[in-house]
Amino acid sequence: MTVNVSLNPALVRWTGHEGLPRFDAVKDEDFAPAFDAALAAHEAEIEAIANNPEPPTFENTIVALEIAGDELSRVSALFWNKAGAHTNDLIQALEREIAPKMSRHYSKIGTNPVLFARIDALWEKREDMGLDLEAMRVLERHWKGFVKSGAKLDKPDQERLAEINERLAGLGAKFGQNVLGDEKLWALVLASEEELAGLPDFLLDSMAAAARDRGEDGKYAVTLSRSIIEPFLTFSENRELREQAFKAWIARGENGGDTDNRAIIAETLSLRAEKARLLGYENYAALKLDDTMAKTAETVNGLLMQVWEKAAARAREEEAELAKLIAAEGRNHEVMPWDWRHYAEKLRAETFSFSESELKPYLQLEKIIDACFAVAHRLFGITATEKKGIAAYHPDVRVFEIRDAQGRLVALFLGDYFARSSKRSGAWMSSFQSQHKLPLKNGATGEIPIIYNVCNFAKPAEGKPALLSLDDARTLFHEFGHALHGMLSNVTYPSVSGTGVSRDFVELPSQLYEHWLTVPEILKTYAVHYRTGAPMPEALLEKVLAARTFNSGFATVEFTSSALVDMAYHTAEATSDPKALEAATLESIGMPQSIVMRHRSPHFLHVFSGDGYSAGYYSYMWSEVLDADAFAAFEETGNPFDPEMAARLKAHIYSVGGAIDPEDAYKAFRGKLPSPDAMLAKRGLVAPIL
Structure with a gap:
């Protein structure tokens, strides 16, 4: 790799422990010149591929594109990690500049007529090239990506699409910064x-x-x-x-002044609708769902409304129970959103004779991390070893080596668990480097994944353990499920590595992994009291398991209303008043006044801070249909760690990334596609399946 003189070598030559970046050698001021150099280097690589005098082949065009832009990928990985997990004024200012600049860069590539002509020629003769299934998927991904970037549009429309994408990138960056600003202040x-x-x-x-x-x-x-x-x-x-x-x-995001997101939402929705029309789609949802399992907004809304009706009915029953508690205290107010969690906890304590505060001493962060690793070892044969004293991007971040059953290093994992004012809210998995097997320009062949999890658990006082709620513990398992999807990847091409799958399939490995948290033998082993070390009492364990579907109406209404509003935004012809559309959508489905969307629009980061889950928030529930059925496969064996089923899970779900169609991947594991019944039963919204 040739390093530009204006580019700090530590940004692109990762010489830390087992190929980890040297975070301590990178300064915030290094990023601006590094992006300029890396963008120029990538542009030169793209021009060389496009203008190759040789006829297009899979190797000289598609494989060349797969490994191009290594410097840009590394600089970007370090920068976007910093922007999300440990930002500051300088990084935020650069983020507002870099997001549109990156959009311009990729718009230029996506509308390069000479490059697209090479890809299109390969696409036309794809059946005669002898490609294996993974290579065919990679070719399809590149061809469709160029088409959706406007490669087939005329020049004025290409220019307008590039303007839209650049503006959307800037709006998304500002939206996220505004939410963080409100949270911080x-x-x-x-x-x-x-x-x-x-x-x-x-x-x-x-x-x-x-x-x-x-x-x-x-x-x-x-x-x-x-x-x-x-x-x-x-x-x-x-x-x-x-x-x-x-x-x-x-x-959050709706307080007036510089951090108010309402105008950003309106402009974002307008630009997304225009983008969809330019590309020949009826609306933005149709554009986003084109390459998913769900395919259409009608299918998505059909699932969501099927769940909504059952969830709303259950929530009304739950609200009536809470109202009785309020009346019993001699109060005469209705159940309002700031009352629900308070009285639900009292009802839980009354119904199951335990409270969240009784449970929390048994859920130590350290032990739940150990449980995550232990489950992965039993299912997939991997072992995690923490390496102390290695500098990461923040002192709280921990570094682990992940080795297979033969002791070979297969991944590096970083855990960043505690909330801080420099970190955006929520929890997520991302990567510094993805697994693949291609030969690189630096002489190496393939790379191991470097994956990280970010959470926002409350940091304890000095000398005290971090204690989690049951929801926190589920979050930890969820994000580590995503991490495993990245770390167990075993594909040839980086574009289909790990979580490089359709949006409504990507949550399957993470949501499925949550199930092992409440496997009784895991709780018995790892849910131990932080003072005494005693395991959770059998009686409390039984109550916890019995209460798994408690308050499920509330939780499902919270989620489903957010997903329905997301779909309403992206199927509407136009809206100049998103708040009114949010209100109208909630009124049309009969949203209880006692519950609020899990993510109201002004801080709906999934949907408006970038494009990731726009017209895609439903995917958590779509994946839940899959994960409930997938865990049922283990339950049917009578062993939650059944070796044969675990081997199938690794082979067909966790290791294949996007190398095969998600429907085919799931059917290879389970033998069939699921119905929503197992998911509804898991949530306690219908009778259990016997």
Whole structure:
């Protein structure tokens, strides 16, 4: 690899432990010149491929495209990691500049007529080239990608499409920064006994640490980090403070001023609709769903409404139970959104004789991390070993080697678990480097995956363990399921590696992995009390398992309403008032006033901070239909770690990436495609399947 003189070599030559980046050798100021150099280098590579005098072949065109842009990939991986997980004013300013610049760069490639002519020629004779299934999928992905980039449009439409993509990139970056800005600025600082009434010790510890971070020693801060706000809404006995905190939480991105996202949403939706029309699609949902398992908005809405009807009916029953508790306390108010978690927790304690605060001492972060690794070892034969003293992109980040049953290094994994003001909210998996087997220009053949998980758990006080809620523990398993999808990848081409699959299939490995958290032998082994080391009592374990579908109406209404609004936005002809469309959609489905969308539009990062899950938030539920059926395959054997089933799972789901069609992948594992019945039963919305 030839390194440009203006490019810090540490950005592109990763000489750290087993090929890890040398994070400590990279400065924020290095990124701007590095992007300029890497973009220029990639452009030169693309021109060389396009203008190759030899006739197009799979090797000199498609394989060449697969390995082009290595410097840009590395600089981008480091930068976008920093932008999401440890940002600052300089990085945010550069993000607003780089996002549209990258869009321009890829628009230029996607509309290069000479390059597309080579790809199109290969596409036309694809059946006569002797390609294997994976290579055919890679060729199809490149050809479709160019078509959707406007390769077949006339010049004025190509130019307009490039303008749209560039503007959308800038809007997405600003949207995410605005949400982070609102989260960072807001805190409710408390001190009196009345204000702290009902709050358990684990939450007080987290709130005290958050207050110290804000210069309020000796006080307690409610922040908009989910790991603090949700338990506060659950346990606080002060209804006025619950309302204040809840309204701040759902108002992120809708507070007026520089961080208000409403105008961004309106412009984003307008530009997406125009983009779809330019490319010949009825609406943006049709464009996004073209290469998914669901295929059409009608199919998506059909599934969502089937679930909605059952979920809304269950939520009405749950609300009636909560209203009884409120009345029993001598109060006369309706169940409002800031009441639901509080009284649901009381109902859980009454119904199952345990509370979240009773459970939490048994869910130590360290032990749940161990459980994640232990399940992966039993299912897939891999072993994780932490390597201390290796500098990552933040001092809290931990580095692990992942080795197979023969002791070979197959991946590096980084875990970034604690919330901080420089990190956007939520939890996610991403990669610095994806697995593949192609020979590279630097002389190497193939690369191992370097994967990371980012979470936002409340950081405990010094010397105290981090304790998780059951939802937190599920999140940890979920994101590690994504990580396994990347780390177990075994494909030839980088574009179909790991999570390079259709959007409504990508959540299958992660959601499926959550099931092993509540396998009784895993909880018995790893759910141990942080003070005594005693395992969770059998009686409590039985209650936890019995309560798995408790409050399922609420949780499903929260999710499904968000997914339906997402689809409404991207199937509407036009909307100048997204807030009105959100309200009209919720009214049309009968949204209870006591529940709010899991992600209201002004902070719906999945949909508006970039393009990832736009017209695609439904995919969590689509994948849940698959994951419920997939885990049922293990249950049918009587062994959640059945070796034959685990081998099939690895071979057909976790290791193949996008090398084969997702429907074919699932049928190779299970023998059939599922119905929603197992998912509905898992959520407790229909009777269990016997």
